[in-house]
Amino acid sequence: MNKYIVILLMFFSTLSVADTLYITLEKDNALAIVDGESGKLLKTVPLGQRPRGLAFSKDQAYLYVAASDDDTIQILDAVTLKVVGHLPSGDDPELFKIHPNGLWLYVSNEDDNKVTVIDLQKKTAIAEIAVGVEPEGIAISQDGQWVVNTSETTNMVHWIDPQEQQVKENTLVDPRPRAAEFSVDGQWLFVSSEIAGSLSRIDVSSKQVSAKLHFKVAGVNDELIQPVGVLAHPNNELLFVALGPANRVAVVDIKTMTVKKYLLVGQRVWNLAFSPDMKRLYTTNGASNDISIIDVDKLKVTKSVRVGHYPWGIAVKAESGDSSSAGSMKLKPAKP
Amino acid sequence: MKLGHAVIALKGIIKRELWRFLLQRERFVAALVRPLVWLFVFAAGFRSTLGIAIIPPYETYILYEVYIAAGLIGMIQLFNGMQSSLSMVYDREMGSMKTLLVSPLPRWFLLTGKLMAGTFVSILQAYVFLLVAWFYDIQAPWLGYLSLFPALVLAGLMLGALGMLLSSFIKQLENFSGVMNFVIFPMFFMSTALYPLWKIKESSELLHTLASYNPFSQAVELLRFAMYGQFNGYAFVYTLAAFVIFMTVAVWGYNPSKGMMVKKAGGPS
Numbered sequence A: 001m002n003k004y005i006v007i008l009l010m011f012f013s014t015l016s017v018a019d020t021l022y023i024t025l026e027k028d029n030a031l032a033i034v035d036g037e038s039g040k041l042l043k044t045v046p047l048g049q050r051p052r053g054l055a056f057s058k059d060q061a062y063l064y065v066a067a068s069d070d071d072t073i074q075i076l077d078a079v080t081l082k083v084v085g086h087l088p089s090g091d092d093p094e095l096f097k098i099h100p101n102g103l104w105l106y107v108s109n110e111d112d113n114k115v116t117v118i119d120l121q122k123k124t125a126i127a128e129i130a131v132g133v134e135p136e137g138i139a140i141s142q143d144g145q146w147v148v149n150t151s152e153t154t155n156m157v158h159w160i161d162p163q164e165q166q167v168k169e170n171t172l173v174d175p176r177p178r179a180a181e182f183s184v185d186g187q188w189l190f191v192s193s194e195i196a197g198s199l200s201r202i203d204v205s206s207k208q209v210s211a212k213l214h215f216k217v218a219g220v221n222d223e224l225i226q227p228v229g230v231l232a233h234p235n236n237e238l239l240f241v242a243l244g245p246a247n248r249v250a251v252v253d254i255k256t257m258t259v260k261k262y263l264l265v266g267q268r269v270w271n272l273a274f275s276p277d278m279k280r281l282y283t284t285n286g287a288s289n290d291i292s293i294i295d296v297d298k299l300k301v302t303k304s305v306r307v308g309h310y311p312w313g314i315a316v317k318a319e320s321g322d323s324s325s326a327g328s329m330k331l332k333p334a335k336p
Numbered sequence B: 001m002k003l004g005h006a007v008i009a010l011k012g013i014i015k016r017e018l019w020r021f022l023l024q025r026e027r028f029v030a031a032l033v034r035p036l037v038w039l040f041v042f043a044a045g046f047r048s049t050l051g052i053a054i055i056p057p058y059e060t061y062i063l064y065e066v067y068i069a070a071g072l073i074g075m076i077q078l079f080n081g082m083q084s085s086l087s088m089v090y091d092r093e094m095g096s097m098k099t100l101l102v103s104p105l106p107r108w109f110l111l112t113g114k115l116m117a118g119t120f121v122s123i124l125q126a127y128v129f130l131l132v133a134w135f136y137d138i139q140a141p142w143l144g145y146l147s148l149f150p151a152l153v154l155a156g157l158m159l160g161a162l163g164m165l166l167s168s169f170i171k172q173l174e175n176f177s178g179v180m181n182f183v184i185f186p187m188f189f190m191s192t193a194l195y196p197l198w199k200i201k202e203s204s205e206l207l208h209t210l211a212s213y214n215p216f217s218q219a220v221e222l223l224r225f226a227m228y229g230q231f232n233g234y235a236f237v238y239t240l241a242a243f244v245i246f247m248t249v250a251v252w253g254y255n256p257s258k259g260m261m262v263k264k265a266g267g268p269s
Helices: A002-014 B003-023 B025-046 B064-093 B096-101 B107-135 B142-167 B173-189 B197-203 B205-213 B215-227 B233-253 B260-265
Strands: A019-025 A030-035 A041-046 A051-056 A062-067 A072-077 A083-087 A093-098 A104-109 A114-119 A124-130 A135-140 A147-151 A156-161 A166-172 A177-182 A188-193 A198-203 A208-214 A230-232 A238-242 A248-253 A258-264 A269-274 A280-285 A290-295 A300-306 A311-318 A323-325
Touching (some): A030 A051, A062 A093, A072 A093, A104 A147, A124 A166, A156 A177, A166 A208, A177 A230, A188 A230, A248 A269, A258 A300, A269 A311, A280 A311, A290 A311, B003 B107, B025 B107, B064 B215, B142 B215, B142 B233, B197 B205, B215 B233
Parallel strands (some): A051 A093, A135 A177
Antiparallel strands (some): A019 A030, A019 A311, A030 A041, A051 A062, A062 A072, A072 A083, A114 A124, A188 A198, A198 A208, A230 A238, A238 A248, A248 A258, A311 A323
């Protein structure tokens, strides 16, 4: 009897889960709602000026969106998608992440060279942490022990202790670090460097760069290879890196730090997000006004769909309520 | 025409064409090397050329070698169709067709048989090419390889019929170079085999018009859509119509009392 239940469970585990994509449109000042499986644009909702990073609250009740030119993070009701409040993000918020405790939101303020920590319950800033020049990417380890911020001009990774809300250590990386991402096991931190066209793998225990990968794409000029968004697969084997104007997503083997495959997507690919069942990877392609959908098992781009002008950030929500986003924590590990 | 006789004749024609193809190794290699050189050498230089637009049947951005694959299958069929049909020039004077053409079997049947044999060979070549291309990461969905078959049949028949039609006008095989220069190359280059119509339109309105009406373009589009499990109705009707017209004129051309054979021989005896 148990055998049949296992077979039944295996069958259902292979079925893809319906999901909805929430994509910020930088130029349209709007949020595009897209069906994940078909890529069909369902509707568009107006937002503040130049919306970029976005993430769901831990209980899925709210959607936070950084409206960069309005110097605020908008709080949207996740069901009605109406703006119900604002967070004091500081100037020009772009990327942010929510701590696994669901209480603290870390946002980088590019113009003020600081990271602001916001208490999501009180909706107030509880700390302002001085970091390098032009802070950009934020990453938080799954155990919540480390918050990491990259500074574009200082070329550094700043290690913030969330208990003290202070920078504890710094790591020098290649020019113009953009996104950062912890491996699922928390052993490594990956940082993309836009100008160097490289990816650094940093050992979390020593805070030292342990390996580096320089991207090369046949037929594409080196100056067009500008690594930005980084996303780790929960299998702890693969890492996906958006290469900006190279119009490619690199699939990286994190142990050997070699590129398994380059996937052709739309122009100026920036941010990445998985579907809740890990079967699809979504990319926002700013310059071609579309998103690309990648079959994760086959490592093939299945379609590219127009969603609006300058798609930037992306958050994914399953019908059941799970979510992942370019600006939030990933889902629990699940071997593909 | 007795069915038994017809089947024997058809089997003979197809068998002969196949044997000729398989025994002439260099012909097989040449038929495969030509499109592969285009794929590995020519297309390599244009890898990212088409990465700026999505055109049906593709649903996402593609590299140039993916685009050109359907055109190169068309190229295989174009060259094969021409070569096979033009071998009629020799065959009808010296070879087996000389015997067959004086048999009581209808001329249209013999010509269609010859055409089917040539098409069959071109389909074999096309699938071998696709097998090699598969390892070069040009991979269509599995269904596409099946739906491609009927498209290959129609495209092969149409291009073979065109060759047959031309062969009725040609007196000697030496004139093949003329066919290469005035038919094969213009047909191939002024088509959607190498560039999509929107790209051609960017450079020349006239070229765009010529490419749109080129039956080879429609055959290539039929193949391209079929490769991805899709049906292009316009390309199908256009290719079918072209086949019917070319075949009708070819049969007329091979009619000893009316067609081109009369003119070549200097009038009816």
